[in-house]
Amino acid sequence: MTTDSDTPWLTDQEQRAWRTHLDVSRLLMHQLERDLQPFGLTNNDYEILVNLSEAEDRRLRMSDLAASTLQSKSRLSHQITRMENAGLVRRESCESDRRGLYAVLTEEGWDTMRRVAPHHVASVRKHFIDLFSAEDLQALRASLTPVAEHLRTERGGV
Amino acid sequence: MTTDSDTPWLTDQEQRAWRTHLDVSRLLMHQLERDLQPFGLTNNDYEILVNLSEAEDRRLRMSDLAASTLQSKSRLSHQITRMENAGLVRRESCESDRRGLYAVLTEEGWDTMRRVAPHHVASVRKHFIDLFSAEDLQALRASLTPVAEHLRTERGGV
DNA sequence: CCCATTTAATTCAGTATTCAACATTTACGG
DNA sequence: CCGTAAATGTTGAATACTGAATTAAATGGG
Numbered sequence: 375m376t377t378d379s380d381t382p383w384l385t386d387q388e389q390r391a392w393r394t395h396l397d398v399s400r401l402l403m404h405q406l407e408r409d410l411q412p413f414g415l416t417n418n419d420y421e422i423l424v425n426l427s428e429a430e431d432r433r434l435r436m437s438d439l440a441a442s443t444l445q446s447k448s449r450l451s452h453q454i455t456r457m458e459n460a461g462l463v464r465r466e467s468c469e470s471d472r473r474g475l476y477a478v479l480t481e482e483g484w485d486t487m488r489r490v491a492p493h494h495v496a497s498v499r500k501h502f503i504d505l506f507s508a509e510d511l512q513a514l515r516a517s518l519t520p521v522a523e524h525l526r527t528e529r530g531g532v
Numbered sequence: 533m534t535t536d537s538d539t540p541w542l543t544d545q546e547q548r549a550w551r552t553h554l555d556v557s558r559l560l561m562h563q564l565e566r567d568l569q570p571f572g573l574t575n576n577d578y579e580i581l582v583n584l585s586e587a588e589d590r591r592l593r594m595s596d597l598a599a600s601t602l603q604s605k606s607r608l609s610h611q612i613t614r615m616e617n618a619g620l621v622r623r624e625s626c627e628s629d630r631r632g633l634y635a636v637l638t639e640e641g642w643d644t645m646r647r648v649a650p651h652h653v654a655s656v657r658k659h660f661i662d663l664f665s666a667e668d669l670q671a672l673r674a675s676l677t678p679v680a681e682h683l684r685t686e687r688g689g690v
Numbered sequence: 691c692c693c694a695t696t697t698a699a700t701t702c703a704g705t706a707t708t709c710a711a712c713a714t715t716t717a718c719g720g
Numbered sequence: 721c722c723g724t725a726a727a728t729g730t731t732g733a734a735t736a737c738t739g740a741a742t743t744a745a746a747t748g749g750g
Contacts (some may be wrong), residue, residue: 405686596719604738614735
């Protein structure tokens with residue numbers, strides 16, 4: 375891991391930044407979850423719907439879907455099973471690689487997506503986006519991007 | 533909820549900022565969790581330890597602990613039960629209000645905290661804090677603070 | 691004082707997540 | 721080619737989370 379002995383403790387500024395980030399993450403997820411509840415969807419459901427509806431033919435390989443939603447394969451498998459039971463997606467086998475499966479958006483899944491998306495966007499605006507100035511949002515993205523990159527390499531590479 | 537019909541979709545900039553924030557949140561939590569694993573702690577465990585060790589007499593009422601860690605009472609109750617079994621905390625009844633309970637840090641909990649904290653701080657630095665310039669970190673905190681406040685009122689008030 | 695409310699915390703049942711074990715198919719080195 | 725290794729997904733058991741119902745104690749208006 376890291377050499378601990380000479381790692382300086384967080385300053386007051388750093389402490390505050392860190393805790394604020396933590397709080398925002400958690401509160402935000404909770405709020406979005408609450409706003410999706412009336413539509414019978416969870417954040418996870420919604421994210422799957424987004425990814426599939428943006429994909430070629432509204433379908434993705436399980437692995438790719440797991441990667442792009444940052445979940446384990448196991449978790450995704452359970453998740454897709456639930457959504458399959460709910461009629462939002464279905465599994466389809468893959469010609470070129472007989473180990474593989476596609477998760478495919480059903481008509482119902484697509485309709486659900488189109489119906490819910492505007493509300494979700496409104497929710498994201500209300501609780502996040504619209505609370506920043508354009509400049510702040512730009513700055514936020516700029517400073518967060520290297521962090522995301524760092525974490526992605528940390529994750530795969532090592 | 534919100535009037536949906538006239539909510540503009542997210543622009544490209546907004547979209548990117550939003551997704552980057554999401555990715556950072558998730559990847560970061562995963563990474564911190566991984567870094568805590570060798571010590572047999574989860575993020576949730578660690579957060580409880582932090583809160584208790586900073587508190588008067590290293591103890592907090594269940595309600596207060598739930599509030600400051602932003603969890604439901606139910607979840608906290610389970611969490612404390614687990615940590616009690618692990619010997620990190622214990623429950624103590626409250627004199628002034630016989631409905632109430634304190635969660636109290638044990639010696640072992642305190643020792644664990646002192647042992648693990650440096651590593652955790654190193655982890656937070658490595659994967660978050662040290663990836664920003666001082667100015668960016670300050671800007672981050674400044675722009676995130678109103679969001680946290682908004683979400684907190686949204687949560688309790690309504 | 692008494693009863694209806696509110697507050698503190700837990701419990702229970704249903705659901706979701708994790709982690710390891712497994713089956714199957716593909717890739718590749720010799 | 722063969723056989724071992726790697727990749728794709730699923731499953732099952734253990735663990736954790738959620739939301740509603742429950743117990744118990746405090747509060748407060750009439």
